[in-house]
Amino acid sequence: ADTRFKLNTGAEIPALGLGTWQSEAGLVKKAVSYALSIGYRHIDAAYCYGNEDEVGEGLKEAFASGIKREDVFVTTKLWCTYHSRVEQNLDMSLKSLGLDYVDLYLMHWPVAMNPNGNHEKFPKHPDGSRDLVPEWKHTETWKLMEKLLATGKVKAIGVANYSVRYLEQLLPTATIIPAVNQIENHPSLPQQEIVDYCKAKGIHITAYSPLGSTGSPMFKEKAIVEVAEKRGITPASVLLSYHLARGSSVLAKSTNPERIKANMDLVKLDTSDMKILDDYAEGLTKSGKVVRYVYPAFGVDFGFPDKS
Ligand code: A2P
Numbered sequence: 001a002d003t004r005f006k007l008n009t010g011a012e013i014p015a016l017g018l019g020t021w022q023s024e025a026g027l028v029k030k031a032v033s034y035a036l037s038i039g040y041r042h043i044d045a046a047y048c049y050g051n052e053d054e055v056g057e058g059l060k061e062a063f064a065s066g067i068k069r070e071d072v073f074v075t076t077k078l079w080c081t082y083h084s085r086v087e088q089n090l091d092m093s094l095k096s097l098g099l100d101y102v103d104l105y106l107m108h109w110p111v112a113m114n115p116n117g118n119h120e121k122f123p124k125h126p127d128g129s130r131d132l133v134p135e136w137k138h139t140e141t142w143k144l145m146e147k148l149l150a151t152g153k154v155k156a157i158g159v160a161n162y163s164v165r166y167l168e169q170l171l172p173t174a175t176i177i178p179a180v181n182q183i184e185n186h187p188s189l190p191q192q193e194i195v196d197y198c199k200a201k202g203i204h205i206t207a208y209s210p211l212g213s214t215g216s217p218m219f220k221e222k223a224i225v226e227v228a229e230k231r232g233i234t235p236a237s238v239l240l241s242y243h244l245a246r247g248s249s250v251l252a253k254s255t256n257p258e259r260i261k262a263n264m265d266l267v268k269l270d271t272s273d274m275k276i277l278d279d280y281a282e283g284l285t286k287s288g289k290v291v292r293y294v295y296p297a298f299g300v301d302f303g304f305p306d307k308s
Helices: 028-037 052-064 086-097 138-151 164-173 192-201 222-231 235-245 257-262 271-286
Strands: 004-006 012-014 016-019 042-044 073-078 104-107 157-160 180-184 204-208 249-253
Touching: 012 016, 012 073, 016 028, 028 042, 028 052, 028 257, 042 052, 052 086, 073 086, 086 138, 104 138, 104 180, 138 157, 138 164, 157 164, 164 192, 180 192, 192 204, 222 235, 222 271, 235 249, 235 257, 235 271
Parallel strands: 016 042, 016 249, 042 073, 073 104, 104 157, 157 180, 180 204, 204 249
Antiparallel strands: 004 012
């Protein structure tokens, strides 16, 4: 659980982070302060999650108990309706979180949404499709994010949900290489192409929804169960440890104290464990049966090659 990975900024990111997407109001403050009290040192937040105030309360409680700000890695994310107003959205997040800087600021998605749309966070056209601003380039958003580094309000900047297609547009125009690309990633969605691409470019991968989001059908998959039994650990531990073995950090969302604690049990999977998981993942990729839990809900083609 103490594993850390080096970012291209020189800073270290703890391998395990507490996710706060869909963390229930009334529970997330305690989840954050409890996680930090038992040794988590990485908290992942976002403006869009609508709970940064409570995440901030949890951080405050942890700091009051003696945990130092500089020992905690905090990430938050720029929302799609703020692509042209980057620093404004960052300031909103910092205020909610009660922080004067974050360790990592990510562009949440590579698409801009109508800032004056009919809904605050998810503006829609009358037909229900996303009210995007196609003429706004994500490369422009990145330029605004690069400017944040000089303000001291962010220690590092990165992206999320970037496929190779988007990174190939971004990198030639970028002065700063993103430190991180945060993507949906699990053995049912191995994302090998973007994982390999980022490795070659020095961009660290953080995996979200490692358990397959709600319901966790992966817990019952033969390959996962096989590795769990082989190693005498739970399927959840296999799914989280998978990323460690790939050199990626992983976000485990839970508001349940027992599961928050259990999710710290990461193990070093060996090559025979990884072969079982990689064969499983490759089989799904080849047969076009990868499973995306999050991307379809967005209703935008982000250019990931795996078919679901
Ligand atoms: P809860 O917060 O009640 O623990 P993902 O990270 O893939 O998005 O999955 C998060 C979901 O998995 C949440 O519903 C969370 O619920 C649940 N969860 C988190 N940790 C575990 C675990 N160790 N075992 C089973 N379910 C878990």
